[in-house]
Amino acid sequence: GQQVMQIPQYQHVQEGEDFTTYCNSSTTLSNIQWYKQRPGGHPVFLIQLVKSGEVKKQKRLTFQFGEAKKNSSLHITATQTTDVGTYFCAGSSGGYNKLIFGAGTRLAVHP
Amino acid sequence: DVKVTQSSRYLVKRTGEKVFLECVQDMDHENMFWYRQDPGLGLRLIYFSYDVKMKEKGDIPEGYSVSREKKERFSLILESASTNQTSMYLCASRKRLAKNIQYFGAGTRLSVL
Numbered sequence: 001g002q003q004v005m006q007i008p009q010y011q012h013v014q015e016g017e018d019f020t021t022y023c024n025s026s027t028t029l030s031n032i033q034w035y036k037q038r039p040g041g042h043p044v045f046l047i048q049l050v051k052s053g054e055v056k057k058q059k060r061l062t063f064q065f066g067e068a069k070k071n072s073s074l075h076i077t078a079t080q081t082t083d084v085g086t087y088f089c090a091g092s093s094g095g096y097n098k099l100i101f102g103a104g105t106r107l108a109v110h111p
Numbered sequence: 112d113v114k115v116t117q118s119s120r121y122l123v124k125r126t127g128e129k130v131f132l133e134c135v136q137d138m139d140h141e142n143m144f145w146y147r148q149d150p151g152l153g154l155r156l157i158y159f160s161y162d163v164k165m166k167e168k169g170d171i172p173e174g175y176s177v178s179r180e181k182k183e184r185f186s187l188i189l190e191s192a193s194t195n196q197t198s199m200y201l202c203a204s205r206k207r208l209a210k211n212i213q214y215f216g217a218g219t220r221l222s223v224l
Contacts, residue, residue, distance in 0.1 A: 042217050045212045
């Protein structure tokens with residue numbers, strides 16, 4: 001079945017360093033979403049990408065959808081302690097628009 | 112604001128017990144979902160419902176069933192709880208055909224002893 005792989009599983013950075021998480025799908029996606037889960041919290045929607053090669057920015061966060069619509073990345077510039085949490089990508093394809101989640105990347109930021 | 116409410120934050124049950132996890136959303140969303148979240152595995156879809164009285168199996172439905180008798184409520188049932196069902200359970204809802212955004216509840220951490 002369809003799989004969404006996400007790497008790395010865990011990353012810790014010094015505050016001010018950049019961070020990137022990558023997502024790869026075994027099949028072509030109709031869209032990809034990104035969610036953030038703070039420690040002890042629940043996943044919260046960040047963004048959805050639909051078009052091939054699409055790039056979207058939210059302040060220090062840059063989201064990219066690959067040309068083949070099979071991979072995506074989230075890049076955070078100059079991390080802050082408020083960026084701490086687990087970032088999930090979730091791909092959607094086929095009927096019903098079910099989301100297939102990646103395993104998530106847990107980000108730790110050291111002040 | 113969309114609100115998705117799960118009835119319990121923490122539950123402790125014994126092996127073999129029947130367990131009900133309740134989820135209620137207040138935004139008239141057609142679609143509702145149940146996931147379980149385990150370390151290193153992300154969120155895995157157990158069951159989903161596209162409207163009242165409709166249900167579809169997700170990726171890991173074994174050992175679970177669901178009920179959607181009213182639009183706002185989606186229940187997950189463990190007919191006979193087992194220790195391998197110890198997990199965090201997350202409910203989500205979504206407005207049909209509206210940007211595909213899912214709104215999650217706070218989660219229920221279930222321990223089966």
